[in-house]
Amino acid sequence: MRNHRKKIKSWDAFLDLKGKFKQKISILQESHLFSIDPKDKREDVWINLINPETVSKSKDFSDSIEGYKEISVEIREKINNGAENAWVGTLSGLKTPERVESFREMMRMFLLKRPDIYYDFKMNHIAAFIIAVVKNERRAFILFSHIIEDILPEDFWSLENRKLEKHTELRIFEMMAEILRPRLLNSLTAKFKESESSPFDEDKAAFLCTTKWIGEFLFSTLFTTLILKSTLMRIWDNIFIYGIEFIEKFALTLLSKYEGVLINQVKAEIKNIGNIVTPDTLMIAGAALKNAFISRTMTISVEKLIKKSILKPNYRALERVLFVNRAKNIERNNIQRLTKIRTCKSLVQGKDNSFSIDKCKVVHSALSFSSNFVSFQEFINLINRLNWPFPVMLNIFSTFDQQGNSSINITALKCGFAIICEGSLEEKLELCFQAHSNDRSGLLSVEEAIALLCIIETCIDERSCLLLIEAKEYSSSFITNSYGKIDLEEFIRFVTQNKFCKNLITSIEAISSNDIKIENKQPAHIYQIPSPIENSIEYSYSDISQDISFSKSLDLSGTSIDVNDYLSKSLEIKNDLMKIAHNMESVEVEDSNASQIDIKVMSDHKQVNLFDVTRSPGRPSPSHFNKKRSHEIDEDYNIIVSPTHPQEKINTNPEPRRMSSSIEIPSFEDKKEEKLKRGTCNRLCTQSICITF
Numbered sequence: 002m003r004n005h006r007k008k009i010k011s012w013d014a015f016l017d018l019k020g021k022f023k024q025k026i027s028i029l030q031e032s033h034l035f036s037i038d039p040k041d042k043r044e045d046v047w048i049n050l051i052n053p054e055t056v057s058k059s060k061d062f063s064d065s066i067e068g069y070k071e072i073s074v075e076i077r078e079k080i081n082n083g084a085e086n087a088w089v090g091t092l093s094g095l096k097t098p099e100r101v102e103s104f105r106e107m108m109r110m111f112l113l114k115r116p117d118i119y120y121d122f123k124m125n126h127i128a129a130f131i132i133a134v135v136k137n138e139r140r141a142f143i144l145f146s147h148i149i150e151d152i153l154p155e156d157f158w159s160l161e162n163r164k165l166e167k168h169t170e171l172r173i174f175e176m177m178a179e180i181l182r183p184r185l186l187n188s189l190t191a192k193f194k195e196s197e198s199s200p201f202d203e204d205k206a207a208f209l210c211t212t213k214w215i216g217e218f219l220f221s222t223l224f225t226t227l228i229l230k231s232t233l234m235r236i237w238d239n240i241f242i243y244g245i246e247f248i249e250k251f252a253l254t255l256l257s258k259y260e261g262v263l264i265n266q267v268k269a270e271i272k273n274i275g276n277i278v279t280p281d282t283l284m285i286a287g288a289a290l291k292n293a294f295i296s297r298t299m300t301i302s303v304e305k306l307i308k309k310s311i312l313k314p315n316y317r318a319l320e321r322v323l324f325v326n327r328a329k330n331i332e333r334n335n336i337q338r339l340t341k342i343r344t345c346k347s348l349v350q351g352k353d354n355s356f357s358i359d360k361c362k363v364v365h366s367a368l369s370f371s372s373n374f375v376s377f378q379e380f381i382n383l384i385n386r387l388n389w390p391f392p393v394m395l396n397i398f399s400t401f402d403q404q405g406n407s408s409i410n411i412t413a414l415k416c417g418f419a420i421i422c423e424g425s426l427e428e429k430l431e432l433c434f435q436a437h438s439n440d441r442s443g444l445l446s447v448e449e450a451i452a453l454l455c456i457i458e459t460c461i462d463e464r465s466c467l468l469l470i471e472a473k474e475y476s477s478s479f480i481t482n483s484y485g486k487i488d489l490e491e492f493i494r495f496v497t498q499n500k501f502c503k504n505l506i507t508s509i510e511a512i513s514s515n516d517i518k519i520e521n522k523q524p525a526h527i528y529q530i531p532s533p534i535e536n537s538i539e540y541s542y543s544d545i546s547q548d549i550s551f552s553k554s555l556d557l558s559g560t561s562i563d564v565n566d567y568l569s570k571s572l573e574i575k576n577d578l579m580k581i582a583h584n585m586e587s588v589e590v591e592d593s594n595a596s597q598i599d600i601k602v603m604s605d606h607k608q609v610n611l612f613d614v615t616r617s618p619g620r621p622s623p624s625h626f627n628k629k630r631s632h633e634i635d636e637d638y639n640i641i642v643s644p645t646h647p648q649e650k651i652n653t654n655p656e657p658r659r660m661s662s663s664i665e666i667p668s669f670e671d672k673k674e675e676k677l678k679r680g681t682c683n684r685l686c687t688q689s690i691c692i693t694f
Contacts, residue, residue: 004355007033008033009029009030009032011034011037013033015028015029015049016045022052025049026242030242033311033312034242034305035308036244036307036308038235038238039238043134043234043238044137047135047144047238048140048143048240050242051143051147051151051241052151055147055150056143059114059142059147060139062110062114063142065453066110066113066114071113072109076120077109079122080105080108081105083104083108083124083125084101084102084104084105085101086125087104087125087129088129089126089226089229090225090226090227090296090298091228091229091298092126092130092133092226095129095133095230096129099618100133100290100488103141104128104132104584106136107131108125111142115146118149119158123221124221124226126222126223127223127225130225130230130233131144131145131148133230136375141625148223152245152248154166154169154170154245157220160466161470162333162469163332163465164464164466165333165465165512166331167217168247168464169325169328169543170212170216170328171216171217172329173321173324173328174213174216174220174252175208175209175213176324176328176595177210177249177250178256179212179320180315180319181257181315182253182256182257182260184260185208185256185263185264186208188264188267188269188285189205189207189208189211190203190205190207191203191204191207191280191392192204204280206280207283207284207287208287210284210287210288210405211255211287211288211290211291211405214287214405215256215291215295216249216252219255219295220252220336223236223237226295226301228298228299228301229300232301235249235303235304235307236303239251239307239311246320248312249321250310250311251306251307251310251402251475254309254310254316255299255308257309263290263294266290266293267290270286270289270290271283274286275391277395279392279396281392281396281398281399285377285398285399285402287405287406288406289407292405292406314360334464334639338461338464339461339462342420342461342512344396344400344430345400345421346420346512346513349393349397350423356421356423357422357423357424357430358428360417361422361424362419362432365418365436367384367386367387368383368411369382370383370411373412374408374409374411375408375409375411376408377398377402377408380394381394381398381399396422397417401414403462404463412456412462413456413459414457415432416432416453416457418432419432419433420460420509425618426497426509427493427497428536429509430492430497431493436495437449437452439599443488444486445486445487446486446487447476447485449477450487450492451468451472453492454468454496454505455468455472457505459504461509461512462508467504468505468553475499475501478495478499478508479495483656489551501576645667
């Protein structure tokens with residue numbers, strides 16, 4: 002090896018190296034061959050980047066394997082389904098009948114080799130890419146085994162310990178992103194004050210979840226559905242050289258490249274939701290961001306990104322080993338998930354614990370339709386008839402959309418409502434049972450009962466899979482009727498008495514308990530308040546290009562209205578106006594110079610400002626602000642609308658702090674004009690200047 006201590010300059014030189022495997026890899030990494038494309042030598046290079054002992058074991062196993070008989074029917078169906086459906090995104094043009102058959106054979110061999118590894122459908126994309134690149138089937142099997150077993154951390158695919166290993170890696174990725182991508186962090190962080198004198202508090206949950214959702218997809222697919230084959234091969238060259246650390250850092254370079262696009266996506270999603278900036282809004286926006294990110298085809302200059310992830314000092318400084326222990330300790334604790342569900346329960350129940358079993362049945366009825374999944378907009382439309390405050394509906398959806406898919410399984414959502422309603426354990430289990438009994442016979446098969454238990458478990462925490470792992474152990478413990486079916490009484494008996502359901506019962510009871518007080522902090526500036534015009538609220542829709550606008554008013558008729566009522570009514574009226582705009586019904590043409598009302602929220606978190614806005618002709622947005630009315634928020638987050646002077650509070654006896662603040666509607670006879678100091682903030686919140694979208 003002494004002759005090869007100098008850095009090598011080509012892949013041919015690497016293939017000619019003699020000596021121990023670790024020494025060869027060390028020389029390769031020091032030589033920085035990452036910038037050189039192996040081209041037609043790629044297969045040989047990839048195989049030589051695997052420990053010879055691992056290669057030998059995989060060869061021996063592939064030679065000894067026989068027949069299809071050892072694969073269960075369930076796994077065989079999964080393989081066949083994966084063989085047909087793995088070719089998505091940038092893989093779609095690589096599918097051929099020969100490759101589909103090679104896929105089946107390779108996956109069959111691997112699952113016989115490692116029956117202890119959970120067959121995740123995202124593995125299919127990795128397998129499909131290898132089949133498309135590597136012609137030799139034995140080599141393809143060796144490479145696939147190496148990636149799943151060695152490159153990705155041990156137990157990455159395991160369902161044990163609440164998927165601890167996978168979520169540890171995702172937490173490491175989130176920690177690195179928090180350091181390298183502060184702008185993205187800021188756009189997905191809610192900042193607020195408890196009082197004027199208190200320091201800013203932060204809620205980074207949306208950033209945490211969004212980066213983990215993106216990381217989970219990138220790590221589990223190794224970029225195969227996002228990046229074209231020729232470019233992706235160069236990324237994989239370095240995955241085989243540097244392993245998991247390169248995967249994490251290259252994923253960070255993608256976040257860096259698309260950071261501006263991602264931030265704009267967050268802003269657009271918040272606008273779509275209604276300009277209501279809360280931790281839940283940011284969570285839903287983060288889910289939409291993730292789905293948009295992973296569905297795009299990335300045309301990138303890969304060499305620059307590879308060099309950046311390997312050589313740039315701030316990337317090199319982020320060594321994975323520095324984050325592992327801290328990340329694992331955080332992920333071992335599931336109290337955050339239970340706290341989120343309890344917060345949701347607290348909001349839904351209200352002060353009077355009004356979400357009863359009967360009301361939960363009404364919700365279940367509202368959610369009964371043909372599709373197995375409900376999107377965010379469908380959920381809002383279905384639940385809106387129940388007259389829940391809009392922020393509460395946002396919180397419910399963000400609580401149960403744990404994977405950031407912007408859609409929730411209907412049965413899981415119904416089980417979630419059952420868990421947070423006010424009732425006994427038996428009553429909650431009955432609601433879950435009825436939600437899963439599709440044929441309304443009041444009976445479930447053993448397989449359906451097991452599936453329901455798994456749904457309830459993952460509804461509480463999607464990382465928990467104990468009942469899925471142990472299904473074979475307890476499936477025979479059900480007492481069935483002569484037709485092999487289970488009734489409600491047997492289901493409740495099994496859940497309450499079987500040892501395998503002990504953790505499930507403990508979690509449900511922890512959520513139901515009122516012994517622990519759940520803090521529910523929300524930013525003071527989260528609401529975009531419609532502007533009071535005397536005793537009514539007016540909403541308008543404008544089409545600048547045609548100089549037309551539609552308006553609709555809401556009569557207040559009282560002296561006080563709840564913030565959440567504003568939001569619910571605002572959503573309804575906005576939808577009505579959009580329908581009118583599309584159908585061109587009852588159009589009233591107004592002067593294009595007409596004065597309008599717009600709202601800007603000052604992010605010092607202690608003041609809401611309403612502005613009269615004059616639109617200049619031909620401009621797509623308000624360009625001149627001529628009047629300002631200031632309104633304060635008191636220490637209990639009651640928004641005080643003052644007709645005269647900001648210091649003159651109308652609400653002199655505010656109620657104790659609550660989620661839904663009250664607004665006093667004054668008569669606007671006495672108005673004071675002030676010059677407007679416009680801010681230049683381009684963030685969603687945080688600084689003491691205007692928030693703009």
